[in-house]
Amino acid sequence: MTYAFRAEGLVKRFGATVALAGIDLAARQGTVLGVLGPNGAGKTTAVRILATLLRPDEGTATVGGLDVVRDAGEVRRLIGLTGQYASVDEDLTGTENLVLIGRLLDMRTAAARARARELLAYFELAEAAARPVKTYSGGMRRRLDLAASLVGRPDVIYLDEPTTGLDPVRREDVWGIVRSLVGDGVTVLLTTQYLEEADALADEISVIDHGRVIAHGTPAELKQRVGGRHLDLRPLDPARLLDSAGILAAVAGTQPESPTRGTLTVPVEDDGMLTAAVRRLDEAGIAVAELSLRLPDLDDVFFTLTGHGTAAPAGTGGAGEARTAKTEEAVR
Amino acid sequence: MTTLTAPPERTAVPSRREGAARPFALVRHSVALAGRSLTKTRRTPEQLIDVTLQPILFVVMFLYLLGGAVAGSTHEYLQTLLPALMVMNTVFASVQTGINLNDDIKKGVFDRFRSMPIARSAPLVGSVLGDLIRFVLLIVVQLGFGYAVGFRIETDPLSALAACLLVMFFAFCLTWVFVLIGMLAREPGAVQGIGFMAMFPLTFGTNVLVPTDTLPGWLQAWVDANPVTAVMETARGLMVGGAVAGPALETVLWSVGVLAVFFPLAVRAYLRRT
Numbered sequence: 001m002t003y004a005f006r007a008e009g010l011v012k013r014f015g016a017t018v019a020l021a022g023i024d025l026a027a028r029q030g031t032v033l034g035v036l037g038p039n040g041a042g043k044t045t046a047v048r049i050l051a052t053l054l055r056p057d058e059g060t061a062t063v064g065g066l067d068v069v070r071d072a073g074e075v076r077r078l079i080g081l082t083g084q085y086a087s088v089d090e091d092l093t094g095t096e097n098l099v100l101i102g103r104l105l106d107m108r109t110a111a112a113r114a115r116a117r118e119l120l121a122y123f124e125l126a127e128a129a130a131r132p133v134k135t136y137s138g139g140m141r142r143r144l145d146l147a148a149s150l151v152g153r154p155d156v157i158y159l160d161e162p163t164t165g166l167d168p169v170r171r172e173d174v175w176g177i178v179r180s181l182v183g184d185g186v187t188v189l190l191t192t193q194y195l196e197e198a199d200a201l202a203d204e205i206s207v208i209d210h211g212r213v214i215a216h217g218t219p220a221e222l223k224q225r226v227g228g229r230h231l232d233l234r235p236l237d238p239a240r241l242l243d244s245a246g247i248l249a250a251v252a253g254t255q256p257e258s259p260t261r262g263t264l265t266v267p268v269e270d271d272g273m274l275t276a277a278v279r280r281l282d283e284a285g286i287a288v289a290e291l292s293l294r295l296p297d298l299d300d301v302f303f304t305l306t307g308h309g310t311a312a313p314a315g316t317g318g319a320g321e322a323r324t325a326k327t328e329e330a331v332r
Numbered sequence: 333m334t335t336l337t338a339p340p341e342r343t344a345v346p347s348r349r350e351g352a353a354r355p356f357a358l359v360r361h362s363v364a365l366a367g368r369s370l371t372k373t374r375r376t377p378e379q380l381i382d383v384t385l386q387p388i389l390f391v392v393m394f395l396y397l398l399g400g401a402v403a404g405s406t407h408e409y410l411q412t413l414l415p416a417l418m419v420m421n422t423v424f425a426s427v428q429t430g431i432n433l434n435d436d437i438k439k440g441v442f443d444r445f446r447s448m449p450i451a452r453s454a455p456l457v458g459s460v461l462g463d464l465i466r467f468v469l470l471i472v473v474q475l476g477f478g479y480a481v482g483f484r485i486e487t488d489p490l491s492a493l494a495a496c497l498l499v500m501f502f503a504f505c506l507t508w509v510f511v512l513i514g515m516l517a518r519e520p521g522a523v524q525g526i527g528f529m530a531m532f533p534l535t536f537g538t539n540v541l542v543p544t545d546t547l548p549g550w551l552q553a554w555v556d557a558n559p560v561t562a563v564m565e566t567a568r569g570l571m572v573g574g575a576v577a578g579p580a581l582e583t584v585l586w587s588v589g590v591l592a593v594f595f596p597l598a599v600r601a602y603l604r605r606t
Contacts (some may be wrong), residue, residue, distance in 0.1 A: 051447045076449040087440035091372045103364040104450050106357075132375065148444065 004187035009059035034202030042211040078147030087241040118146040139170040208295035234285040358451035365458025383470035415567035422503040428526035430510025495570035505587040508594035515601035559586035
C-alpha cells in the first residue's frame with residue numbers, strides 16, 4: 001500500500017510536556033485524513049513535524065516515501081501548509097503575497113503573476129487583490145492562506161483547523177475547496193475539533209487525545225462506535241422532563257442522558273425515530289422548546305471513547321461529570 | 333462562493349520540482365524576500381524615523397552642544413564629527429534590523445517560508461538586504477543635513493562614495509550580530525536592551541567625538557581596539573583627508589570576521605527556533 005504521508009510512533013516533548021506520545025498517522029494518495037481532537041491534543045505538533053518545521057524526538061515520518069528529517073528539502077517540494085493562524089503577510093496585498101510565494105518557488109515573474117490572478121479569482125478575492133491583507137476579514141485571510149498553499153500545486157496539503165472561527169457559510173466554502181482538491185488527486189491532512197467536519201470530508205479519521213491516537217476508522221465506523229446521531233430534546237416545562245425521558249427511552253431503546261439541566265439527549269439509529277418521538281410527545285401533550293437531530297460533538301466522542309470529556313483530566317468536573325448524571329438524578 | 337466547481341488548472345505553470353534545480357537559489361530567494369521587506373518599509377514609513385530624524389538630531393546635539401567645548405570652533409568640529417556620526421547612526425540602525433526581525437519572525441508567514449523548498453537562510457538574508465535601503469537613506473540624510481550646516485567633503489566624490497560604501501558594508505556585517513540576538517531573544521524589547529548596551533561602548537568609545545588624550549589609560553586601550561574607531565577613521569580619512577589604508581584594512585578585516593562568525597550563528601539560531 002502506498003501512503004502519501006505516514007507517521008509512525010512520533011514522540012515530541014517540550015521540556016516536561018509530552019506533546020506527542022507515540023502517534024501513528026497515515027493517508028493513501030488522494031484521500032483525506034481527518035485528525036480529530038481537542039485543543040492541546042497534539043494536532044498542530046503532528047502537522048508541524050510532517051511539514052518539516054519540527055523534528056520528532058522519536059519515531060519517523062515520511063511524505064511521498066521521503067523522510068521528513070533526512071530529506072526535508074525534498075519533502076518541502078511536495079507539501080503545502082495552511083496553519084491555524086493565517087500564514088500570510090499582513091503588510092502585503094493579496095497579489096503580492098501570492099506572487100512572492102510563486103517567485104520563491106522559482107516561477108518566472110509573469111508566471112507567478114498569472115498564477116496569483118488565477119488563484120485570487122478562484123477564491124473570490126479578485127476585488128481585494130490590491131489591498132493589504134490587514135484589511136481582510138477572517139474568512140478572506142483563510143482563503144488567501146489556502147491560495148498561498150496552492151501556488152506550487154503541492155501533492156500533500158496540511159490544513160490545520162482551517163475552519164476554526166469561520167461562520168457556517170464560510171466553513172461550507174472551505175469544505176467545497178477541500179473536496180475539489182481531493183478530486184484533483186491531492187492528499188489532505190485536515191485537523192479539526194468538529195466531528196461534523198471530519199465526517200463531511202475525511203475518508204478516515206484518527207481521534208487523538210494527549211498525544212495518542214485513541215480511535216481510528218472510517219467516519220461510518222467511528223460513528224458506529226460513538227453512537228451515530230443524537231436527538232436533543234428540551235421540553236418547555238421542566239416538570240415534564242421525566243415523562244419526556246420515558247418517551248425517548250421507549251423510542252430509542254436506551255435511557256437518555258441529561259447533559260445540562262432541562263435537556264435530554266439520546267443516540268438514535270434512524271430518521272424514523274425523530275418522527276416517532278415527535279408523535280408521542282404530541283400525544284402526551286408535552287410542549288417542546290427545542291428538538292434537534294445532530295451528530296455527536298467532540299465532547300460526545302470523547303466521552304464515549306475515553307469516559308471523560310475533552311476538558312476533563314478524570315474527575316476535575318466539567319463535561320465529563322455532567323454527562324455521568326443520569327436522567328433520574330437530574331430530574332429529581 | 334458559487335464558482336468553486338472548477339479547480340485551478342494544474343498543468344499550466346512549472347511545478348516546484350522543475351524550478352528547484354536552477355542555480356543561485358540563495359541569491360534568487362533572498363532578492364525576492366528583500367523585495368518583501370522593501371514593500372513593508374514603503375507601507376510603514378514611520379519605521380524610518382530612526383534613519384531620517386536621528387541623524388539630524390545627532391548633528392544638532394553634538395555640534396552645538398559639544399562642539400564649542402571639544403574643538404573650539406563648530407566648523408572644525410563638524411568636519412571630523414560628521415563622518416563619525418554617519419558611522420554611529422548606521423551602527424544604531426543595524427540594531428533596529430535585529431529588533432524588527434525578532435518581531436517579524438513570530439508571524440505565521442515565516443512558518444510558510446520554513447515549509448517551502450527555499451534556501452534555509454534566505455528569509456534572514458532577504459530581510460537584511462532589504463534593510464540596506466535604511467542605510468542608504470540614513471547616509472543621504474546625514475550628508476545632506478551636514479552640507480546644509482556647513483560640512484564640506486575635502487577629498488573627492490569618489491573617495492566620499494567609497495567611504496559611504498565601506499560604512500554600509502561594515503553595518504551590513506555588524507547587523508548579523510543583532511540578527512543573532514533577535515533570533516535568541518524572546519521579545520523585541522530584549523533585543524533593544526541588549527543591542528543598545530553593546531552599542532554605547534562601541535559608538536561612544538571612539539577617538540572621533542572627543543580627543544583621546546583626556547581619557548584614562550584603560551579607556552584609551554579600548555578606543556584603540558574598538559573596530560568602530562577604525563571605521564570612523566576610515567570614513568573621516570576618505571571624506572576630509574588623513575590616513576586611510578591602515579584603518580580601511582582594519583575595517584574590512586573586522587567586517588569579514590564579524591560576518592564569518594555571526595552569519596552562521598544567526599542562521600543556526602533561526603533554524604532552531606520553533
